[in-house]
Amino acid sequence: MLAPALSILILFLSSVCGTGLESIPFRFYEELGNGNGTSVQCGNDVKSLLDGLKNLDRWALEMADSTAKIPSGILRGNLNQFGDFDECLGVNGNNLIGQYCLVAIQLKQNPFDNDIHAYHQVKNNLTDLGHRLPKFSTIYWGVCVPSSCKPSDIASAVEAATFGVHDLEVLVENDMCRVKRTESKPSNQFDWVRSVLAFLIMISFMVGQGALTCSEEIDPDLERRAHLALRIARVVRNSFSPLKNLRALITPPSKNSFKSLDGVRALNMIALLICHMFMAKMFLPYLNKTEMSKNMSKPWLIIGRIAYLYTDSFLIISGLLAANTLCRSSPIKSIISRYVRLTATLGIVMLICSKYLPDMNDGPMWNMVVTRHAELCYKSWWRNLLYIQNWFGFENMCLTHTHQLAIDFQLYLLAIPLVYLLRKSKTVATAIIASCMALSTILRYQAVKTNNLATVVYFGSNVSQLNRTFDLTYTLPTHRATVYLMGLLVGYWMHQRGRLNLNKSQVRTAWLVAIACGMLAAFGPYRLTDKDYLYNSTHLALFNAAAPILWSVFVLWTIVATDNKSAGWFGALLCWRPFVTLSKISYAVYLIQYPVFFYFVGSARGASLNSITAMFDVGQMLLVGALSVVLTLAVDMPFQKIGKYVSDGHYEKIKLY
Template identity: 35%
Template sequence: MQKVLLFLVAGVLAAHAKFHWNRTSFPRVPVWNFTIEEKTLLNAEQTGKLCLKNVDKCMEEDFNYETTANRLADFVFGIVPPFDLSQVEGVAEDCKRQSEKYVEELLKFKLWALKMYDASAKLPTGILNGNVNQLGDFDLCLQANERRLGIRGKYCLASMQVEAGAASPYILALHRLAQSHHHFRSQLDDPGHRVPRFSSVNWALCVPSACSSADVQLALRTKINTISKNTDLAVRVLVEPDMCQSSQKEPLPTSTIIVSGIFAGIVLLVAVSTGYDCYALGEKNRWMVAFSLRKNWTTLVTIKRSSDDIEAIHGIRFLNAFLLVLAHKSMAMFFTPYMNRTEMIEFVSRPWTVIGRAASLYTDPFILISGTLTAYSLLGKLKKNGRISVREEYISRLFRILPTFAALIAFCTFVLPWMNQGPMWNQVVTHHSDLCKQYWWRNLLFIHNYFGFKDMCLTHTHHVGIDTQLFFVSPLFALLLWKWPKRGVYVLAVLALASTAWRYYVTYTMKLSNYIHFGTSITQLFATADNMYIIPLHRATVYIMGVLLGYILRNYRNISLSKSQLRFGNTVALLSFIASLFGPAFMGSIDYVYNPTDAAWYAAFAPILWCFSFGWIIFTSHLGYKGLVERFFSWPPFSLWTKISYTVYLTQFPVFFYNVGITRTTQHYGFFKILLNLQELAWVWFLSVVLTLLIEMPFQNIRNIVFKKERTPEPLHKKIS
């Protein structure tokens, strides 16, 4: 009601200033009046409370030209007319009828109609600072309800693409400011569930419930065309069905009830298992304590390393996981409307913000680590037993990653969509759920990365598929190195070289970009993902580097390095780190023009340089050379992070998208406030711990029982982050 009060003040001021508005287009408005007795007995505050409780009693039956309400209607609706669908050709009859009633009741200042009008977006300030996305008032719109007429408020978030290609240079400059320098270039046809359609203008409209998204789109297009006629602006309009929401609640589907029951059953099982573990006497049944919270929590918080542990890996995993979380958050934050979006983009075009643009780089060390630990483990078994059980290795891996993965898919598909709502909720939460209902089986077969980002269930889990597929061929690599070491090294080196060359060729010829340069188009991002980034063949280089590193660590642990060799290796590793991270910083410049050679160089060689720097640290640390860097990455508490790294990887995007989906207002961008959101990071950590304790660790315990040998609940290899 704040806006209504402001409008009232404006109306009074207008009356005192003797403004004479043309009232020919508006009917008379009823007076809000109280009896003399009421005025005597009630003060202004009590009168307001009474009016809110019984609005209809506040309105007289007669009309008066000179009332404040009449002047207010002229003033407010003359400047910002309501969005009226009743006069648009082609709109459904029910929609027209309700729209006519809405306008009629709005001019009578009925509260439900005022809520709808007030909830729709209005022309804001700060357009030249990128404040073009207006979410209106989601909750106020859904509260609008006229039971007598059967009209409810329906919230629609429309998307508009404003192009100014044929305009004058000055208009183009203004358009560039409003569009925040075109940091991302998108089209209305681009998928908007994983990467935001940055070039679109999101505009909230509160319309009568009988109006469909097609009706709203038609009416909005008609009105926009009237405004843009005879200008140099071309405007496209899109109102998707999922982006229109009403307050009418659908009953929970059976699938949601069943899945929720399964999760409740798991919690109950954990409670029973914990009780048994705490109070049972004598030797305890291993099956009965597999889900014990007491047992698993003790394992989770205990720093225990085996003699075969490669210590530096834990710190390297933590660093890259933290950088990856920040990079993923950087992408998610572009969904949010900012009142200073242009200022934000100018800020993130600085060279040091390369940290948020190199998300692909931070996943490569996990592939390197996976190859290293897989080869290290398999070669150790070959040395000890002369054989490896491929079947056991495959089944063991499925026990490690599949239950947790399946639990996340089930939760995000059937439970999460019903936990909240908001302007963008259907876009970033429900849409992922709909995709998972169709394509969940691809994820559970670990082949979802072959079907592209657009129709992928939980797109952020593509790395699980890549790593699993590379793991499936790892026994072949290990056998090759064990039986024919020299030939094996040559073969793997040739494969790595071929993967690098192919990565360069595809990036250059298809004009892809693994680096989020300034002006990246959403089409280019999806094409890069589909044709290179999520394909194991293109990521094989660093995996093979890891396999070779694992071979060296297993067979050459007793070699020693001279000071000059150590100094030379440290220098090369440092230069590799700097070149891979900061070398492409110029592509983040606001004036950068895409060059396929730059993108191809980055795609081909940055992963190698980045992973070499960490591979060198792993190598020297394992040999016993503990400088400052090696001691840092070998710090024992980093091993605690390893135990939740897989679940952190899985849960971060659902948390980010949850917060995007419930966002209701335009925000002011501040680097530390938005990117380093401690509350959000705490939720990621908390949910990761919960998922680890309830799902991942219990199934690791079951795996140990199945294979009839007690292993450490946190294996050295195959942790994905």
Template identity: 30%
Template structure:
């Protein structure tokens, strides 16, 4: 079943093995064939030389029963071989259970050349099959299709289109819990549970080696963790899951009770101690506090956070689409080939925005406090509970919420990583470990934020006492960070932008060697530290900017942001060839230019040169800013959609 679809997609004239050439074969007629005949070879007394030859292609044999009977001789386990033969025999007799097993297998469909090469079959129907002594099993097969350089152009084009135009090149052994294994095909197999994953992998590999031409190679693997047996009860929940549910349920109840007790609008600092504790978790009071725009806030950063959050949300949610079995995956990749896709490929601009703002706020408020330890404690108290809640939910509850062909492949894998490595996230050191082994990889930004915050505290104190000398140090560290990024890209042939044809291993390597390293990502944070110091100073000594300065500043900021967003306009082209010089220059310059441009925007807006002043806006709106412009996003989260769908989706 698995190989039938692949063979058609890889080469329309794939030669199939004529099992009828084997001696002493039992031939049966199947009613499910177009030509009314399906030859089933169940036994062969001996192998003749003709059996090892590749016969001429026979397109009439592209049926699931043919494929099933073709792999039976290659299966070593006698019980598995016997039960598969029973499936074929009962299918020919149109027995319900056998037809359900046949119907549940992923099989050849239309639009294969449009990328409809993920055939998951029917997961639920497979596991619900009833038979006296044959128990069903659903396995997800992972298949890599490759073509040699000397292959004919048409064959190369067919393979390329089956692989979804090679948007991100992957291997079946690559991690799957975050970035999808885009070019690895997923095929659902509904078979008797007596057939082991090893038997399936070996039989399909043998079958392909005997069938396909030399310039087309197909490698398959069936991971035991991706096999589900029918007739089994749902797996029991561990004690940790029950405890986590009780914890989250308790928090919800506390919030509801606290909200119910919060019946007045008296400020919390004017309430008694016992009354303050009662309304501490009030949803109504905390939501109102969330929307308050304080006079000491730097108002324009809320708008930047909102814009960066939305753009990052769209940029990073394109990635999970690669796991969904779209009928027209090639059309999805055609969209990413457009030059405008550079805006979403350059997501480092938006993550650098958050690092810049974090450094700015840390520096600005550290200038106003005399208790450094108090500021550190306040920051950790705000971050740790929410962070641990995400880890706890991912490790103990999420894996048990559903099931499906891709659920264990994506969701359960991440849950297992969280169960083993939660302590790394607790101490915010998980970015020191390989990205592919990270629990909840989208939380690496929190680790960067905490580490850079702690590292830059001496610099903030230095700006207060020796601003000139410390500013020179900040500049040197900024340039040093840029040099580290440049060397990493140049030496290891990497890129911080996802380009067409990039391999999954290269993307993970880029993350491990640069993207999640605090020293490599320090440029925007250091720029934010210096900007926070400047804003604090001009709060007491206002500055005046001439029109020439404003025009020059806005022009330079526009040029810098345009470079960062559109410099990689060509990396999405289908014929793009990796350019290490372009990648290294972009990695070194983009964080510096992004920081400079956004620092200018924040500076002029905070000093009244960015349009309507904050005081005028407060007066006109009654002192309550709009939610969109001033929504305070404390943490930056990449949304990763986990899918376990069984159906195909057509994208428009």
């Protein structure tokens, strides 16, 4: 048994002396140990490594073995090679500890550029921040070196090892090198975050138990005379009641208005969830990444690139509900209730993502997509709690997808005076709202046209362009106000009147117009899926200006027609009972999906075969759903009730959603 094993090791070591392309990973060690541009300690440790390889020392073999090698299938996009992350971190011998580094390499000129880089679905520079947008132009290569070597030592050695092979740039960032984790926190250090969470869980169990065993009926006169602490205890007990919240989660609302709202919200939530999942999956290395890009160039798959419109649907719904709420209750009370409900769930998710998620796992890309984001949350959490995070840049945002919450909250504040004007003078208010909508549309067009932006990801779009798009149009309430105000106007009309006086022929005509608007908005930019698409700022500017309006016409007509029993089978589908539950967990789904998706991206160990089933990961979607149900029952619903109590000053049977 020993002879075959030695033969394999000899073949393995013989590649060190090779002179071809396959010897690059081993020439890297020679360059790292020769002392040119390398720290003294690193050079000495690498020389010990090379001696260990010649002596067939296990620790040395593990270090060399865990470094990535030239693979097969390069022309199919199989160029990102992570090596063996866990084997590297387990190296410990001859007073040397293994250090894993993920090297970023960018080829300057390459005759097989499209094949290697999967047609550059998203181009990038080497220094572009990649914690939320995938990089197709960068090659990631895992190397295992002694812990004494610095990132600059590794970058210099890679450049020297590849000299003459190709013109390239190399970057090794400090946080992309790591050694095996050890317990660094002293045992006597007070963990206030965990203590607060434990206290909240204890209170939840206590009040939950009380809600199960105590009667809800209390004499109204006795309740009014009760001490404030007793009234608060009753509110907390009822708010955290597991049975009541579970019943509310699966029970349709008793109101008859906005019958299709749950269906519209649920369908757009699912569409957005799939879009975000596909985007996260594009971070991963694949054996056939080029084939993946070819498959995504089909025209009908434009529906996976228009997440912009799916988020607009939520703004439309918010406008509808804002008009309905502001016509029935005090603006101050509604703001307080809204803030308490939204902020409690948001705060819990931010806390977990910044404090605990970074320590839950590890992997080659973990620091890139998880730890960096956690550090952003440590620095800028307060912006999210004030709902102003969208004004500080996409790259500096904690939970980047929560820009939608900030836009929604800011537009809600704008809706307060507008609804007041509508109640005083419909003509003046309508003119002002129409002017705001027109101005917002002009701003969207001008931003894309002037700054060469792209609200739809096309083949060849680049990370810096997409970041500028987020900062200059996508995350600005002034640019997203059109659809919200359209929803506001329709919501006010439905509250005041809400009935259609159309015959069957007129209803059919309205449906044809609405469907045409929706199809034009969704499939208008189908050319952007073409691998050979050439950027046209006018085309994308028109889409950015017109598509939200066309999409809003379709969504709003669907809601109005369903409420007036003029939507046929489609209206019946939107009123399907399971959509009620999906709609009620949609807020939690929106917050949780990115942390879950990037947990799996960061912990991925190597390349896999891309397929439809690999991209459409049912397991991850079920996990998002399960966590969202827990978050909704434990935080979202209770704090919605508490918010109503804080704003109204008394507790009553609150109808959720």
